[in-house]
Amino acid sequence: MLTLLLILLPIAAGVITLLAGERMAKQLALVGGLAGLGVAIFTWLQFDPSAGSQFGFKYAWLASGGISFAAGIDGISMLLVLLTTFLTPLIILSAFKNEYKNPAAFYSLILFMEAALIGVFTATDAFLFYLFFEAALIPVYFLAAIWGGENRIKVTFKFFIYTIFGSLFMFVALVYLYYQTPGTHTSEIAAFYQLQLSPAAQGYLFWAFFIAFAIKMPLFPFHTWQPDTYTESPTAATMLLSGIMLKMGVYGLIRLLLPIVPLGMEQWGFLAMILSVIGIIYGSIIAIQQSDMKTLIAYSSFAHVGLMAAGVFSSSLNGLQGALIQMLAHGINVIGLFFIVDIIYSRTKTRYLDQLGGITQSTPHLSVYFMVLLLGSVALPLTNGFVGEFLLLSSVFQYKGWLGAVAGLTIILGSVYMLRLFQKSMFGPKSKWVEGFQDLTASERAVLLPLVVMVFWIGIYPSTFLKITEPAVNQLLQLVNN
Amino acid sequence: MYPIVLLSVFGVLTLFLGFSKSKNILLPSTLLFLALALGSNFIEWGKGPFLYFYDMLRVDNLTLAFNGIVLISAFMIAAISGGFQDNADSEPAEYYGLMLFSLVGAIMMIGFDHLIMLFIGVEILSVAMYVLTGSNKRNLRSNEAALKYFLMGAFATGFMLFGMTLLYGATGSFKLVAIQGFASNMNAASQSYIFYAGLLLLLIGMLFKVSAAPFHFWTPDVYEGAPTIFTTFMSTIVKTAGFAALFRLLNHTFAIYNFWWIVIAVIAVLTLLVGNIGATSQNSFKRMLAYSGISHAGYLLIALTALSKPTQNAIIFYSLAYSLSTIAAFGVLMLVSKEKTIEGQPNERYEAFNGLAKQNPLLAFVLAVSMLSLAGIPLTAGFWGKFFIFTSAAERGIIWITVIAVLMSTVGIYYYFRVIISSYFKEGDMVRIRVAPFYQIILVLATFLTILFGLAPGIFEKLI
Numbered sequence: 001m002l003t004l005l006l007i008l009l010p011i012a013a014g015v016i017t018l019l020a021g022e023r024m025a026k027q028l029a030l031v032g033g034l035a036g037l038g039v040a041i042f043t044w045l046q047f048d049p050s051a052g053s054q055f056g057f058k059y060a061w062l063a064s065g066g067i068s069f070a071a072g073i074d075g076i077s078m079l080l081v082l083l084t085t086f087l088t089p090l091i092i093l094s095a096f097k098n099e100y101k102n103p104a105a106f107y108s109l110i111l112f113m114e115a116a117l118i119g120v121f122t123a124t125d126a127f128l129f130y131l132f133f134e135a136a137l138i139p140v141y142f143l144a145a146i147w148g149g150e151n152r153i154k155v156t157f158k159f160f161i162y163t164i165f166g167s168l169f170m171f172v173a174l175v176y177l178y179y180q181t182p183g184t185h186t187s188e189i190a191a192f193y194q195l196q197l198s199p200a201a202q203g204y205l206f207w208a209f210f211i212a213f214a215i216k217m218p219l220f221p222f223h224t225w226q227p228d229t230y231t232e233s234p235t236a237a238t239m240l241l242s243g244i245m246l247k248m249g250v251y252g253l254i255r256l257l258l259p260i261v262p263l264g265m266e267q268w269g270f271l272a273m274i275l276s277v278i279g280i281i282y283g284s285i286i287a288i289q290q291s292d293m294k295t296l297i298a299y300s301s302f303a304h305v306g307l308m309a310a311g312v313f314s315s316s317l318n319g320l321q322g323a324l325i326q327m328l329a330h331g332i333n334v335i336g337l338f339f340i341v342d343i344i345y346s347r348t349k350t351r352y353l354d355q356l357g358g359i360t361q362s363t364p365h366l367s368v369y370f371m372v373l374l375l376g377s378v379a380l381p382l383t384n385g386f387v388g389e390f391l392l393l394s395s396v397f398q399y400k401g402w403l404g405a406v407a408g409l410t411i412i413l414g415s416v417y418m419l420r421l422f423q424k425s426m427f428g429p430k431s432k433w434v435e436g437f438q439d440l441t442a443s444e445r446a447v448l449l450p451l452v453v454m455v456f457w458i459g460i461y462p463s464t465f466l467k468i469t470e471p472a473v474n475q476l477l478q479l480v481n482n
Numbered sequence: 483m484y485p486i487v488l489l490s491v492f493g494v495l496t497l498f499l500g501f502s503k504s505k506n507i508l509l510p511s512t513l514l515f516l517a518l519a520l521g522s523n524f525i526e527w528g529k530g531p532f533l534y535f536y537d538m539l540r541v542d543n544l545t546l547a548f549n550g551i552v553l554i555s556a557f558m559i560a561a562i563s564g565g566f567q568d569n570a571d572s573e574p575a576e577y578y579g580l581m582l583f584s585l586v587g588a589i590m591m592i593g594f595d596h597l598i599m600l601f602i603g604v605e606i607l608s609v610a611m612y613v614l615t616g617s618n619k620r621n622l623r624s625n626e627a628a629l630k631y632f633l634m635g636a637f638a639t640g641f642m643l644f645g646m647t648l649l650y651g652a653t654g655s656f657k658l659v660a661i662q663g664f665a666s667n668m669n670a671a672s673q674s675y676i677f678y679a680g681l682l683l684l685l686i687g688m689l690f691k692v693s694a695a696p697f698h699f700w701t702p703d704v705y706e707g708a709p710t711i712f713t714t715f716m717s718t719i720v721k722t723a724g725f726a727a728l729f730r731l732l733n734h735t736f737a738i739y740n741f742w743w744i745v746i747a748v749i750a751v752l753t754l755l756v757g758n759i760g761a762t763s764q765n766s767f768k769r770m771l772a773y774s775g776i777s778h779a780g781y782l783l784i785a786l787t788a789l790s791k792p793t794q795n796a797i798i799f800y801s802l803a804y805s806l807s808t809i810a811a812f813g814v815l816m817l818v819s820k821e822k823t824i825e826g827q828p829n830e831r832y833e834a835f836n837g838l839a840k841q842n843p844l845l846a847f848v849l850a851v852s853m854l855s856l857a858g859i860p861l862t863a864g865f866w867g868k869f870f871i872f873t874s875a876a877e878r879g880i881i882w883i884t885v886i887a888v889l890m891s892t893v894g895i896y897y898y899f900r901v902i903i904s905s906y907f908k909e910g911d912m913v914r915i916r917v918a919p920f921y922q923i924i925l926v927l928a929t930f931l932t933i934l935f936g937l938a939p940g941i942f943e944k945l946i
Contacts, residue, residue: 168891
């Protein structure tokens with residue numbers, strides 16, 4: 001039942017925020033987000049990693065069709081639920097300094113988004129998974145299209161159509177799988193794992209799933225919606241997209257694609273791997289060229305997700321564990337970096353690197369936080385990025401040595417664009433745009449401090465989190481290898 | 483059978499009520515009549531099957547369910563018609579009378595067990611619709627639409643009659659049972675080409691009525707030219723009745739499935755392509771809805787192509803979901819276009835909706851939900867409609883057609899979202915629109931049901 005509470009709590013908080021009106025919206029939303037985090041931590045304390053799916057519920061939805069409203073939490077879900085509930089209050093808090101028109105709607109949409117994301121990460125019924133997968137799109141679409149930048153309508157429309165296009169293919173695949181189940185049919189994901197599908201069918205299914213998740217993450221060459229959408233969206237929506245929603249795609253690969261179509265993986269996995277690795281290099285090189293900070297981080301995120309996907313496609317323990325821990329780490333880092341860009345933008349009214357410079361001179365706190373998050377993103381040892389990248393690269397290396405070597409360039413290229421970002425904005429002579437730059441306020445510190453704590457926690461003692469997922473990942477790999 | 487009798491009597495009664503001085507009585511009386519007809523419809527629920535009129539009309543739960551959808555839609559449409567008070571030229575008594583009569587035709591089409599009954603039903607429905615399409619006498623577009631609809635409709639009726647004649651020639655009977663028997667006795671040696679030809683011609687006539695491509699050319703012009711309230715009537719009731727009849731016809735000729743499935747499949751794909759691609763280039767919201775009506779005929783045809791176990795539920799659910807959303811969409815369109823006029827004519831373009839959400843959050847929400855449902859986004863009834871359609875195709879093992887349908891759904895999102903974008907994200911000089919309380923209730927009800935069926939499609943499953 002805890003799972004149901006985790007899904008319903010943000011919805012309830014969102015409705016209350018919406019009804020309570022303009023003045024209390026911020027505070028109520030924050031309380032709702034923190035309550036969600038509280039429940040998630042409570043769940044984590046009771047969670048037994050080796051016990052499979054727990055805290056579940058199951059209600060008949062379409063009784064005659066064997067479709068049920070069913071969700072539960074296993075190790076993989078637990079990690080992502082923690083990520084979602086940890087980041088949502090921070091995203092809400094990070095929006096406090098900006099004055100948005102119609103704040104009640106703004107904050108309640110963030111909470112609705114949280115509910116849909118938790119639904120995706122916990123659903124154990126394939127159609128419920130699909131429902132949440134699509135439902136998550138609607139709040140973030142409205143967030144981006146109402147409160148976004150100048151080009152918002154065109155950009156978000158492209159984003160919306162692009163992602164729906166992908167997930168509809170997954171929908172056809174799910175309907176097909178549903179009809180392959182024996183008897184009166186069932187849409188439990190676990191039942192899909194047991195199907196004996198022909199290699200040809202698995203080949204088609206592979207592409208149906210791959211396109212859906214590759215657009216969501218996004219992987220090369222399905223990424224064209226991403227940089228524009230990240231840049232035009234209000235920062236809170238960008239954080240939701242990059243910090244959490246992108247993980248839906250990786251999660252889908254792990255939860256559906258790998259165990260359902262292992263033979264499809266055999267046929268096409270190598271191609272998918274190549275696309276992922278191209279994405280890493282391509283994203284990094286474009287990131288080096290950017291002068292808009294937000295776009296730069298968007299491309300860096302694109303490069304990072306390529307590495308996560310490559311780890312998943314290696315279908316090894318290291319790859320999957322690396323992808324999972326990297327999801328956590330990337331969510332934390334990218335939200336922190338987007339927040340810092342937003343802080344800089346709100347004070348200087350520019351995001352362009354050539355107009356910035358010399359911010360360090362008056363801002364010791366900001367510089368330290370920025371540096372830590374940046375080093376986490378570059379994967380310096382003892383920061384969170386290192387654990388994930390190390391596992392991921394080792395898995396790709398085992399898969400094919402030369403691919404590992406190419407993918408390993410991400411470490412070098414990553415430091416190039418990240419350090420360039422820091423150097424151009426923070427060091428050097430003070431530009432006229434940064435005159436009178438104030439250091440962090442208390443509420444900004446309240447966002448950054450937990451993020452930085454997590455950077456070190458995951459970096460120094462990652463087994464807190466690796467422990468959660470390991471039994472579940474082993475179980476999954478057993479399914480794949482049989 | 484009760485609704486047929488009641489509606490016929492009520493129709494005549496409504497015409498007499500037209501003689502009274504006060505026109506205000508017509509709307510409440512029509513609503514009362516429709517409510518009575520709806521109630522009487524369910525007297526026979528769960529008791530059938532019954533055969534009436536010398537075995538020409540069949541009443542069972544399936545036909546009662548379709549009758550229910552048609553009558554509920556008619557009730558909602560009548561409720562948002564507002565009594566036709568704003569136009570001095572209008573003749574409310576005749577309009578309401580014709581609406582009631584046309585429903586008799588629709589119910590005959592739904593329950594036909596004899597081809598003559600089908601023909602009578604189609605004609606009663608169509609003739610009433612020809613008149614209502616041209617009811618805006620002083621408007622050139624309305625006149626053009628009526629003439630176009632009538633001429634094209636007459637051709638289609640001709641094909642249909644020709645088909646029935648050939649079927650009679652082949653089987654010696656107009657009865658569906660006899661046709662079914664003939665079809666199942668046919669084998670490779672005794673193929674009757676007259677039977678095939680007759681079936682195809684009859685199908686062409688019916689496909690014309692539900693505006694399937696390539697028999698759709700009348701649809702955009704007629705839908706756009708007709709007064710919006712009757713466009714709503716056409717796009718919901720005529721379509722539902724038409725698909726109910728097609729389903730009965732194809733169900734009874736299932737023995738020769740291998741012959742007709744490819745015909746229906748090709749027409750379904752063509753309809754999807756024409757409807758969706760045609761809709762993208764429209765600037766008028768009303769004309770877009772006409773093309774969207776064509777595309778939804780395409781989705782329903784997919785269910786017919788498959789004709790598997792879930793098809794029946796799929797068609798019922800889809801018709802209901804589509805009718806609810808369409809009524810809500812046209813309801814909002816009528817309010818907005820009346821408010822914003824160009825040279826005295828209602829403005830039905832997308833731009834008319836700019837800034838709707840700021841001044842009229844309720845109307846914008848109703849419109850958004852109906853568009854999401856038509857686009858088939860989850861948490862709305864339209865999603866489950868598509869779900870049932872796709873499952874019926876998957877059950878038959880026709881996956882390729884769902885892939886095309888999915889591609890076309892993506893195109894659909896493009897044009898359905900244009901009006902959401904206009905009303906939520908664009909600025910415009912929108913005023914606060916006054917909505918009569920009853921009108922508002924109907925819009926909210928349609929939205930509520932759309933979301934309810936979207937969250938819990940199981941409720942509906944229990945009813946059938």
